[in-house]
Amino acid sequence: MDSNTTIRALAALAQEHRLAVFRLLVQAGEAGLPAGAIAEAVGVPASSMSFHLAQLSHAGLIRQRRQSRSLIYSADYAAMGGLMAYLTENCCGGQSCAPKVEAAPLGCC
Amino acid sequence: MDSNTTIRALAALAQEHRLAVFRLLVQAGEAGLPAGAIAEAVGVPASSMSFHLAQLSHAGLIRQRRQSRSLIYSADYAAMGGLMAYLTENCCGGQSCAPKVEAAPLGCC
DNA sequence: TCGATGATTCGATAAATATGGAAATATAGA
């Protein structure tokens, strides 16, 4: 992940509603959620939500697929991993910025 | 770190010049760098840089100390760690977003 | 083909952010 991609991803997450959306989608897992449900959960009108979903999508952090009339959005874990990798490598120096996780998540290190 | 603090930190890093500054300060380590040197290194006029440094400072990502006539800025590793912790806990779900580092950095996990 | 549903795009507007020169502030040395 290069610095421009990183900036787009950071900017995408640096907004109240979009951070809420991303967290929601991470919780929802691979199944994802339809745009309408996301808008309702976050409490934002559909057209505004569409704007935010487009931002997240453009940043590569979420995926879109059609299921009948609904557009289902889901988190792209690999992209998030790429962002974490960039920050770890470029913004944590020799110091470990990696949080001390009580129980290390599966696959960590 | 709560979600508002996280948003401020993400927004602070989501800008070309500020991301460059933060990377520079991470490299510089605890010693830090004076504002003028940062502005010159990044190629931005002093007044603009002052604005960006204030943003990073307000987000808690960097520290300021005076040394004679110079104001020395340095990265706050703990704040960056807090951001990483928030993202790991809230935006990576059960999946591991932690990057697969070839050689795990010291202190990782 | 028609109407209903789920979602996006358009367009106008409001708000926040970025830029950089000029003026002001703080410190140090002569």
Add this chain to the structure above:
DNA sequence: TCTATATTTCCATATTTATCGAATCATCGA
């Protein structure tokens, strides 16, 4: 105290971002 240096604050302006109703587009079932 005067001057030079390092940096910030002020100000005006340009740019980007966010908001949301209305119009449009895509899909499905009857």
